[in-house]
Amino acid sequence: MKAAVYYDINDIRMEDRDLPELLEGEALIKMHACGLCGTDIHKAVHKTVKPGTVLGHEVGGEIVKLGKGVDNFQIGQRIFLAHHVPCFTCHYCRRGHHTVCKQWKETNIEPGGFSEYIKVSALHVKHSMVKLPDNMTYEQAAMMEPTACALRAIERANIRPGDSVMIVGTGQVGAILLQLAKAFRAGMVIANDVSEYRLEMSRKLGADRIINGAKEDMKAKVMEMTEGQGVDVIFVAAAVPALLSAAVDCASKGGTVLSFAIFNQGTTVSVDANRICMDEVSLIGSYSSTPFEYPTVLELISKRAIDVDTMITHRFALSQLNDAIKIASDPKAKCLKVMITPN
Numbered sequence: 001m002k003a004a005v006y007y008d009i010n011d012i013r014m015e016d017r018d019l020p021e022l023l024e025g026e027a028l029i030k031m032h033a034c035g036l037c038g039t040d041i042h043k044a045v046h047k048t049v050k051p052g053t054v055l056g057h058e059v060g061g062e063i064v065k066l067g068k069g070v071d072n073f074q075i076g077q078r079i080f081l082a083h084h085v086p087c088f089t090c091h092y093c094r095r096g097h098h099t100v101c102k103q104w105k106e107t108n109i110e111p112g113g114f115s116e117y118i119k120v121s122a123l124h125v126k127h128s129m130v131k132l133p134d135n136m137t138y139e140q141a142a143m144m145e146p147t148a149c150a151l152r153a154i155e156r157a158n159i160r161p162g163d164s165v166m167i168v169g170t171g172q173v174g175a176i177l178l179q180l181a182k183a184f185r186a187g188m189v190i191a192n193d194v195s196e197y198r199l200e201m202s203r204k205l206g207a208d209r210i211i212n213g214a215k216e217d218m219k220a221k222v223m224e225m226t227e228g229q230g231v232d233v234i235f236v237a238a239a240v241p242a243l244l245s246a247a248v249d250c251a252s253k254g255g256t257v258l259s260f261a262i263f264n265q266g267t268t269v270s271v272d273a274n275r276i277c278m279d280e281v282s283l284i285g286s287y288s289s290t291p292f293e294y295p296t297v298l299e300l301i302s303k304r305a306i307d308v309d310t311m312i313t314h315r316f317a318l319s320q321l322n323d324a325i326k327i328a329s330d331p332k333a334k335c336l337k338v339m340i341t342p343n
């Protein structure tokens with residue numbers, strides 16, 4: 001089988017690998033679509049993974065082989081697959097923080113999503129593989145993982161009907177957060193970005209108001225839009241430290257700021273400390289997704305409560321992964337979500 005193997009910036013090579021053998025409870029998946037995630041781009045551009053790694057984890061595919069003892073799936077079934085499985089029993093899992101669980105971080109699919117075939121462990125078959133309804137495409141399945149990440153953030157931020165919401169950074173996850181906020185009956189939803197293209201897409205996907213951070217003063221605009229009150233729930237989905245500080249300034253009293261951005265290690269951010277105590281502004285975070293989000297995400301996408309198709313702006317074959325990353329990491333490119341297909 002062919003896999004796209006990462007070696008260095010701009011150096012991803014197509015390599016032949018042996019088809020993995022299956023043990024009891026395992027499955028072999030033929031990849032039909034795999035989304036290029038912001039974390040894949042970050043790893044490839046900042047060289048944070050070892051040479052020889054196969055990236056990709058947002059998989060829509062088909063079961064082509066099953067190990068002994070798998071009785072809840074059949075060969076030929078279409079599935080969604082995610083890459084990490086929490087243990088459900090450790091200190092962190094018991095407290096609801098499954099994405100910091102040791103097992104969650106250690107589990108993965110083999111060799112990765114950017115491969116013609118993927119081996120799925122028994123744990124994954126049990127917890128992170130989901131059958132697709134007939135009305136869902138493989139690409140929509142591949143959009144389930146980022147949607148699950150966004151859903152977890154929406155639930156952690158505890159949006160209530162009518163809340164005003166702002167998304168700072170309307171890239172591939174921001175564009176889902178925006179739609180989910182609407183689906184969760186938020187009131188006014190503000191899209192905030194520096195790219196005219198992403199703001200135009202946000203408008204298309206349902207944003208009520210737009211702030212162009214390159215041209216407008218974020219706090220002044222927010223206060224104007226909310227009659228001086230500030231925004232109830234703010235998601236920061238851009239790894240710019242100053243935006244996190246500014247978001248705390250833009251929150252309403254009693255509001256919530258959720259960081260969904262992965263900063264370089266050791267990054268510090270200063271915030272107006274009295275906003276936290278005296279104005280009861282909560283500053284929280286949300287990282288990745290867990291099996292708990294998948295059933296809801298399947299409903300939301302299959303019932304078209306959110307539109308993931310419009311977000312897919314580019315498609316590349318496995319052998320063109322270098323080009324895909326180049327476009328997706330170019331801030332000036334008219335690009336939102338890139339899908340990788342086998343050929």
Ligand SMILES: [Zn+2]
Nearest residue numbers: 037058145146
């Ligand atoms: Zn992802």
Ligand SMILES: [Zn+2]
Nearest residue numbers: 087090093101
């Ligand atoms: Zn755990």
